[in-house]
Amino acid sequence: MDQLNNYLYISAILFSLGTFAVMTRRNGIAVLMGVELILNAANLNFVAFSRFGGMNMDGHIFSLFVIVLAAAEAAVALAIVINIYNNLHTINVDDAAMMKE
Amino acid sequence: MPLAEIVFWLLAAFTIISASFVVLNNQLLYSAIALLFALFGVAGLYIFLWADFIAGIQLLVYIGGINVLIIFGIMLTNKISSVRLSQTNVQQGVGAVIALWLMILISLVISKTPWLQIESSEPSGTVHAIGTLLLSKYLLPFEAISLLLLGALIGAALLSREAT
Numbered sequence: 145m146d147q148l149n150n151y152l153y154i155s156a157i158l159f160s161l162g163t164f165a166v167m168t169r170r171n172g173i174a175v176l177m178g179v180e181l182i183l184n185a186a187n188l189n190f191v192a193f194s195r196f197g198g199m200n201m202d203g204h205i206f207s208l209f210v211i212v213l214a215a216a217e218a219a220v221a222l223a224i225v226i227n228i229y230n231n232l233h234t235i236n237v238d239d240a241a242m243m244k245e
Numbered sequence: 246m247p248l249a250e251i252v253f254w255l256l257a258a259f260t261i262i263s264a265s266f267v268v269l270n271n272q273l274l275y276s277a278i279a280l281l282f283a284l285f286g287v288a289g290l291y292i293f294l295w296a297d298f299i300a301g302i303q304l305l306v307y308i309g310g311i312n313v314l315i316i317f318g319i320m321l322t323n324k325i326s327s328v329r330l331s332q333t334n335v336q337q338g339v340g341a342v343i344a345l346w347l348m349i350l351i352s353l354v355i356s357k358t359p360w361l362q363i364e365s366s367e368p369s370g371t372v373h374a375i376g377t378l379l380l381s382k383y384l385l386p387f388e389a390i391s392l393l394l395l396g397a398l399i400g401a402a403l404l405s406r407e408a409t
Contacts, residue, residue: 148362151290152355154257158264158287160348165268167340173318174273177280180311181264184287187299195294198363201374205383207299208375211306212390216397218311222318223404229322 151192159185172225172235176218183214253293260286273323277316284308298371 158181165178187207194203229235263283270276284307291300368374379387 148360149355150253150257151294153352154260154290156348156351156355157261158283159351160344161261161264161268163347164340164344167343168337171273173315173322174276176318177267177276177315180280180307180315181267181283184284184307187303188287188290191291191294191296191299195296195365196360196362199295199365199368201371201378204296204299204371204375205378207296208302208379209386209390211299211302212394215306215310216394218314219401220397220404222314223401225318226321227404235322 148192148196151188155185155188155192158182158188170236170238172228172237172240173222175237176221176225179217180214183210186210249293253290256286256289256293260290273319274316277312277319280315281308281312284312295367296371298375 162178162181162185165181166175169175169178187210190203190207190210194200194207197203225235228240232240234240260283263279263286266279267276267283270279284303288300288303288308291297291303
């Protein structure tokens with residue numbers, strides 16, 4: 145618990161789990177959950193470096209901003225997902241590809 | 246092994262197991278509940294990092310706000326019959342290889358780098374320092390992010406409104 149590397153390893157595992165969810169999930173909301181995991185991994189890194197860099201508060205401010213951005217992103221993304229569902233009756237991200245055609 | 250160490254490793258295992266449950270589970274609602282536990286574990290890790298305010302905000306905003314929003318989204322967009330459909334696409338093998346490779350690469354970087362570390366003592370609280378910083382050094386980003394929240398609010402309301 146007093147080792148910087150432990151936190152960095154936990155954050156690396158969370159990050160790769162999040163990228164796995166973003167790459168393989170079909171459901172739009174599941175992709176969103178993967179993004180939340182990635183943001184949490186980044187936040188954990190910010191706070192860990194802040195704690196082991198002489199309790200520098202700038203890291204805390206950055207992670208606060210990340211949390212605020214995640215909240216805004218979740219609200220807009222869910223509005224978009226519900227719109228896609230109303231128009232296509234599915235939230236499979238592979239099916240919402242009309243821009244490609 | 247002191248008690249704090251045991252609690253730390255339990256929290257770490259709890260976080261990682263919940264996060265892998267989020268990723269690997271086929272039922273979307275179970276994934277959302279597991280995400281709740283993963284976020285809770287990360288909040289516990291913040292407390293070990295002396296970040297009491299960030300831990301509280303994590304509980305309030307992530308668990309109380311974002312996770313509830315996600316569960317709302319799942320319930321609004323799932324038909325009962327489609328819950329048990331396969332949730333993963335065909336690229337699962339490739340995705341697993343890339344994610345594993347990414348994790349090994351990051352772990353190598355972490356173990357090879359001599360991180361600069363500065364000794365410090367535990368502060369009595371971080372709220373005062375964060376408040377001072379937000380209204381002095383980071384005043385402009387603070388105002389910008391409040392504008393962004395306003396924009397997101399209006400955007401979400403516009404997007405989810407019925408087309409007239």
